Ligand SMILES: NC(=O)C1=CN([C@@H]2O[C@H](COP(=O)(O)OP(=O)(O)OC[C@H]3O[C@@H](n4cnc5c(N)ncnc54)[C@H](OP(=O)(O)O)[C@@H]3O)[C@@H](O)[C@H]2O)C=CC1
């Protein structure tokens with residue numbers, strides 16, 4: 001018997017999440033039955049999607065949604081031997097029993113010197129999001145100028161680095177001077193702190209007087225308004241997320257700046273990484289290859305202790321993280 005802890009959303013978030021919206025539960029788990037495994041969390045991911053998805057897919061009393069890198073500690077399923085590591089979507093739990101359907105084995109040849117936490121970061125869902133957004137949606141070309149906001153986060157850092165791999169000029173926006181310095185370290189050509197620039201419009205113009213061919217949108221709100229004005233004719237915008245709107249009481253319905261979209265002949269495409277699910281194995285290989293070659297770097301913002309999951313989640317939503325926000329048990 002193992003004692004499993006989980007974090008439950010006891011109250012739907014009203015605006016920004018609060019400590020009282022979460023409750024820690026403890027339960028005894030039974031032995032795994034035939035075909036089942038018992039997994040133990042090693043690295044848990046906190047991601048922005050948990051905020052809007054909670055509204056759409058969760059009810060009060062549900063365990064918080066989420067993925068983790070976990071170790072198989074008991075197994076009655078030969079596909080997942082004891083000691084193997086998996087990515088599980090069991091949510092915010094220290095332990096779980098699984099029949100294997102929600103588990104993906106870590107890439108078979110995961111190198112010993114590559115941290116396994118990257119499987120929920122640069123070589124996991126956020127990395128794939130960046131890859132598909134840059135290559136399949138924006139289809140960036142050498143010499144083009146690419147803009148990304150929330151640039152110092154899990155997705156944004158990978159977007160910028162893939163942009164550089166493809167020979168783009170990359171401009172990033174982020175919420176602190178330390179983040180801006182990190183973007184420069186990663187090879188971003190231009191970066192600015194959107195919280196302290198006197199004018200967002202001027203900062204965007206200064207960073208790329210030529211205008212933007214491509215914009216990888218993570219934030220929404222006022223940033224989109226100004227960025228759209230700076231797009232070149234036939235510019236492309238990949239709408240990956242809109243974190244500045246996730247705590248609003250209702251999803252935005254418009255109005256939309258149709259005249260600018262029309263006049264500039266801009267193409268705007270929303271996307272979810274799950275559209276390319278069947279490409280994930282190849283995508284992960286590509287990201288791992290770049291990582292091994294030193295072309296893709298990753299930084300993590302680590303919170304220690306399962307008991308700190310809500311704090312880590314709220315901290316990420318407030319911008320405390322440089323790179324991927326994760327929790328170690
Ligand atoms: N479409 C898809 O399939 C996927 C979409 N996404 C989206 O990608 C985006 C980035 O996710 P991810 O990289 O995991 O998260 P990050 O690691 O970038 O963390 C979130 C960051 O958002 C920034 N932020 C928070 N509030 C605001 C605000 N009001 N205005 C501007 N920036 C803000 C903060 O950075 P700062 O200090 O710079 O403000 C914070 O660090 C999100 O919109 C997410 O929903 C992610 C995965 C898949």
Ligand SMILES: CCCCC/C=C\CC(=O)/C=C/C=C/C=C/[C@@H](O)CCCC(=O)O
Pocket residue numbers: 048049052053056067087089120124125240241242251272273274
């Ligand atoms: C209408 C509300 C939804 C608006 C879009 C909100 C957020 C965009 C976003 O962040 C989407 C993220 C999607 C993530 C999905 C993750 C799961 O499929 C689990 C991934 C498993 C893994 O880590 O490999």
